[in-house]
Amino acid sequence: MSARAGEARHPVPTPPPRLPAARGLRGALAAGRFAVTAEIGPPRGVDRTAITRSAALLRGWVDAANVTDNQGAHVRLSSLAGSLLAAEAGVEPVMQLTCRDRNRIALQSDLIAAATLGVPNVLLLTGDHPVFGDHPEAKPVFDLDSVQLVWAARTMRDDGLLLSGRPVDPRPGFLIGAVENPFAPPAGFRAARLGKKVAAGAEFCQTQFVFDVPAFARFMAEVADRGLDTRCAVLAGVGPIRSLRAYEFIRTKVPGVHVPDEVGRRLRGVPADRVAAEGVTLCVETIQALREIPGVAGVHVMAFGYERGIPEILERAGLERSARAG
Amino acid sequence: MSDLPHPTAPRPTARATYRLAPVLRPRGAHRRLAGWLERSPRALRVFTTSERRSKERLFGCRMCGQCALPATGYACPMTCPKQLRNGPCGGVSPLGECEVYPGERCVWLIAHERAESAGRAADLARLQRPVDHRLAGTSSWVSYWLGRDEHLWTGDDGLAAPPAVHRPSVDLGLPRVRR
Numbered sequence: 408m409s410a411r412a413g414e415a416r417h418p419v420p421t422p423p424p425r426l427p428a429a430r431g432l433r434g435a436l437a438a439g440r441f442a443v444t445a446e447i448g449p450p451r452g453v454d455r456t457a458i459t460r461s462a463a464l465l466r467g468w469v470d471a472a473n474v475t476d477n478q479g480a481h482v483r484l485s486s487l488a489g490s491l492l493a494a495e496a497g498v499e500p501v502m503q504l505t506c507r508d509r510n511r512i513a514l515q516s517d518l519i520a521a522a523t524l525g526v527p528n529v530l531l532l533t534g535d536h537p538v539f540g541d542h543p544e545a546k547p548v549f550d551l552d553s554v555q556l557v558w559a560a561r562t563m564r565d566d567g568l569l570l571s572g573r574p575v576d577p578r579p580g581f582l583i584g585a586v587e588n589p590f591a592p593p594a595g596f597r598a599a600r601l602g603k604k605v606a607a608g609a610e611f612c613q614t615q616f617v618f619d620v621p622a623f624a625r626f627m628a629e630v631a632d633r634g635l636d637t638r639c640a641v642l643a644g645v646g647p648i649r650s651l652r653a654y655e656f657i658r659t660k661v662p663g664v665h666v667p668d669e670v671g672r673r674l675r676g677v678p679a680d681r682v683a684a685e686g687v688t689l690c691v692e693t694i695q696a697l698r699e700i701p702g703v704a705g706v707h708v709m710a711f712g713y714e715r716g717i718p719e720i721l722e723r724a725g726l727e728r729s730a731r732a733g
Numbered sequence: 734m735s736d737l738p739h740p741t742a743p744r745p746t747a748r749a750t751y752r753l754a755p756v757l758r759p760r761g762a763h764r765r766l767a768g769w770l771e772r773s774p775r776a777l778r779v780f781t782t783s784e785r786r787s788k789e790r791l792f793g794c795r796m797c798g799q800c801a802l803p804a805t806g807y808a809c810p811m812t813c814p815k816q817l818r819n820g821p822c823g824g825v826s827p828l829g830e831c832e833v834y835p836g837e838r839c840v841w842l843i844a845h846e847r848a849e850s851a852g853r854a855a856d857l858a859r860l861q862r863p864v865d866h867r868l869a870g871t872s873s874w875v876s877y878w879l880g881r882d883e884h885l886w887t888g889d890d891g892l893a894a895p896p897a898v899h900r901p902s903v904d905l906g907l908p909r910v911r912r
Contacts, residue, residue, distance in 0.1 A: 536832065550863075
C-alpha cells in the first residue's frame, strides 16, 4: 500500500526495454549456457543458518541448488522449508520431492505449496528405500513412481488438472526435473527410461555421479539418437572423492554408483596428504571432459560437506562466476 | 518371509508365457464368464481365489487387481520393493541385484531380459499409469475381460504426443467424485 502511494508521488520512469537476463536454471537452459547446479543438504535440527551458510558459499557460482528431500531416507528439515531458506539466501532452489514418504495426495499438495511459495524448479524422484535410512522400520509409501510423479506435475502445470481430474487454478509454473542413472543395468534401457521421463514431462535431468566418462558418452550418444537431448537438458552429476575411505564407501556402499578402477589408481598413486587435492583435480578434469560431450547441458555438483570447495572446482573447470552472478 | 514385496522371477519361461497369453485374451466366452461372475458373488470369490493361487505361484502375484504382466515381460513389477510400475530404479547393482535385497535379481532386469528375448522390449517404454489401490485383491482377469484394464499403460512411448495421465473412469459402484 505505502509503496504504491510512494510511486504515485514520485513516478519511476519506465526503464528502456531490454532482453531479460538469463537468470536461474530456466534462464541458463533457455540461453543455451552451460548450466551449473549443486546440492544443499538440510540440517537435522532447528537451524536456519545451516542452509544459509551453504547457500552463501554457492551464491553466484551456481544457477540453482537442489535441496534434498530427507536424503538417503534420513530425517532432515523438509525440502520445501530448505528451498525457501535457500531462496532467501539468494540461491535459486530446486526442490527435491520423493515418492518414498507421501501418497499422491501429499505429493500434489506439496507441489502446489512449492509453486505457491515461489519455488521455481522441482526435481521429482522415487527416492531411496527406507531400509537405507535412520528409520528402516518406516512404511515405504511409493504410491506413485518417479515417472508417474513427473507426469502428474506436468498435468498440473500444462493441463491444470490433478490426478483426480479436478482443476488446479491457478496452475503452477515450475520447471520439472528428473534423475537417471546411466550406469545401472540394464545399460541398453537407461536412455529409453530417460525417454519415459521426458514423455511424462521432464525438462531437465540430473544424473548419478559420472566417474566413467566414456560410458557416459555412450549413454549421451543414445540420448541424442533418440532426440531426447533437445527436449530435456541433461546435467551430468559430478563430485570430488577426497579420501580413500570415501572412495571405498562410494564404490561399495552407495547404490547405483559406478567408480572405475582408474579412479582408485589415481587416488592411491599420490601421497596420503595429496589424496584430497587429487580427488578435486579428478573432478575438475571430469567436468572439462563432460563439457566436450555433445548434448551435455551442464553439471550437477554433489559435494557433501565440502560445499566450500565447489567454487574452486568450478573456477578451475572454467565455469566462471561472472556468467552466473548476474 | 514377511509380506513385503520381494523381487520374484516368474516360473514359466518368457516363451511359454508369451505363447500362452493369447488363451486369456478377452473374447465372447470370457466376457460372458466375467459378466456372470460379477453377478455371482460366491463364484467370483472362488474364481478370484484360484486366480490368486495360480498367479502367486507362477509370478509372485500380489493381487494389485490391475495386471501389468503383458507389458513387463510377464515379470511382476509389484514384487519390486518400491513397487515401481516404470522401473528399474537407479539402484540396481552392476551385477543386477536389487538394492534393497542384495543377492536377489532386480525384477525389472528380469522383465527387460524377458521382453527383449521375445522381441517385446518396446513394451517397457510404454508409460504405466498410477495404480488404483481400490482394486487390490480383486480379479484382474475379470477386469481385463470386461475391458477395464485397457488404459493401464500408454499405447506407445508417448514421445510424439503428450499422453494423458488420466484413465477413463472405472465404475466400481463407489460414490462419484464431484468435479
